[in-house]
Amino acid sequence: MSVPVQPQLNARFGINAFSYDYNGNTSDVDYDAKLIMRTFDALLDYYPMSGNFRLSGGVVYNGNKIDANGRPGAGGVYTLNGRTYAASTVGSVDAQVDFRKFAPYLGIGWGNAVAKNKGWGFSTDLGVLFQGSPRTSMTHTGCTLASPLCAMLAADIADENRDLQNEVNDLKAFPVLRIGVSYSF
Template sequence: MNTKDALLAVGFLLVISSAAHAKSGQVGLAIKAGTLGGGLEVSLDVNPYLEVRAGINQVGFDFDTTIGDIDYNFAPDFSTSSLLLDLHPFGNAFRFTLGAYLNNNEVDIDGTYRQDLLSPELSRYADLIDQAHLVGLIEFDTFAPYLGIGWTSNHESRSRWGVNIDLGIMFQGSPHVTELHVEDPWGLGNYPVAEAFVEQERQEIEKEIDEYEYYPVASISLSYKF
């Protein structure tokens, strides 16, 4: 699901929810920023103890890292859609949150051999070696359960404006490296020795990023309730 489809789904949910529960509570709209990027969110106060939220988040960035003999540029492209239930056990701002994300997070991989590891004999060919790239993609489970806590400052208050805080964990599954292969001007990536090298690097990358099975979610948002 792309961002346009997710936004349409959120809008549809808002229309249905507000029609079904118009007498039960307020409808809210929020802009947010956090570890999943920036986004929009709609909410519905079902009663003093229950609130329903749906939203979209998106962000893209890149960073450099080194794994083994390869210098990598990782370029995360995060895109998620959420459906969350906020449980307010005391009827006030504090809440527990459970729900799920439609997780389209992925990371582009682009790696080159470390220049500092080249022998004196090979260093003269550094420019040629730098033309060989190890490229691929890191992917996660599409369905990602979520569990967290939070604070909704204007829940059951007279203020229409509010600040919302979320802290939790998205369970997005073990990351998988896919489509990993060597791109070079000479076609050497098709040889068995290159294929063995690619498989070894795939395992190294997955081992290095395995901890991201549990993705920390932290966000702050500004909301308005109609």
């Protein structure tokens, strides 16, 4: 939804939702992962030449995250930090990657949903969501090993979490491509 603020300035609000299932891995563990993208945008669009080209900036509520479930390797084992554990004794290994909840957005685009011309309009955006350093967490539940071995597993899971953190550190800036359609009466 776009609302005119001044002759060359619009306020724009949007909701985005998308999910994507994929398989990923770190050096030790394979994962069945789900990318969950949920954002709410509050942006200002500035039209410097009073045409369709725009510069956009604002803030995004960032509900993006990745949920992952570890998948045992060949022979039903997990290899964590060089140690091999039978999946039947480890239980489940789960991971989550989360991002800063409020993130700045900068972009350029084409199209003006509140232009005076009537009918159909098309728009595009190319921008960057600066979501900061991702936070990772890994857990395991259902360890049936002896207490000292469960403690060693917990330490190995912590090392795996550090590996996962290194894998996702490049996700600080998230590219955004949008294509939109509007109709004005």
